[in-house]
């Protein structure tokens with residue numbers, strides 16, 4: 001099995017990695033390919049996702065599946081309907097792999113989606129299945145790259161990242177809890193203290209004396225600390241690009257008890273000098289001005305919104321401001 005190693009991954013490789021993932025999981029390969037040790041199975045409820053949206057959701061599932069190297073332990077469930085959430089079917093089966101119900105629901109105006117793990121395995125306290133709700137408001141306008149990111153983010157929640165960090169939620173099928181806490185509150189602020197993610201954070205230069213700073217909801221890395229990272233509390237601000245899965249999030253999976261496939265993570269540097277500016281499409285004023293990124297590129301737009309506001313979109317490959325992250329379909333034209 002071939003993966004791009006972390007050190008060789010340049011920005012463009014993200015897309016290659018995705019394509020590779022899709023190939024490994026969905027194309028019956030000519031050579032005998034060992035089955036992926038872990039796969040996220042999708043169960044769509046209702047019929048409100050288009051075929052293209054479903055394909056994007058599958059791509060996200062393949063991407064998340066790649067991150068995990070430990071096999072799923074089969075378990076027999078016999079649960080009445082609605083036992084995890086309303087409007088879920090009865091589950092009576094031997095579950096062979098982790099699955100998520102994917103639904104489209106009215107979640108109001110504020111968010112793209114939400115997700116939760118459902119029942120947890122006895123012993124490991126890892127989720128057996130989960131549920132992801134995509135917001136029907138604005139879903140049809142959500143660009144492919146943002147739906148992809150949203151689903152990766154939500155599937156990580158369904159796997160327990162950000163959702164099973166407190167003892168209260170760590171109750172397994174038979175009602176036991178391991179009483180494990182992966183966060184703590186100091187002076188009114190939440191910090192993540194799980195060993196693997198914390199080590200990764202320090203490794204990247206983070207000041208982790210107390211822990212990794214978390215958002216006020218205690219389920220995401222603090223947006224100001226990680227900026228565009230996939231589990232950033234501010235990830236939704238970084239639209240029009242793919243948000244990286246960093247060693248922090250891989251470490252968080254490890255802290256939960258998954259074995260991980262480090263090579264499937266993304267190249268990531270902790271933004272020690274603060275987040276790049278201009279990412280907020282809603283900012284009215286000088287946000288639209290291109291800024292010098294300080295690298296070889298002379299024009300840098302943090303988002304397609306910023307590029308559009310500056311009148312620069314769409315941008316072709318080779319033109320100032322073009323970045324592969326903004327070119328979701330990799331056709332050489334960004335922010336179409």
Ligand SMILES: [Zn+2]
Nearest residue numbers: 153157162220
């Ligand atoms: Zn979230």
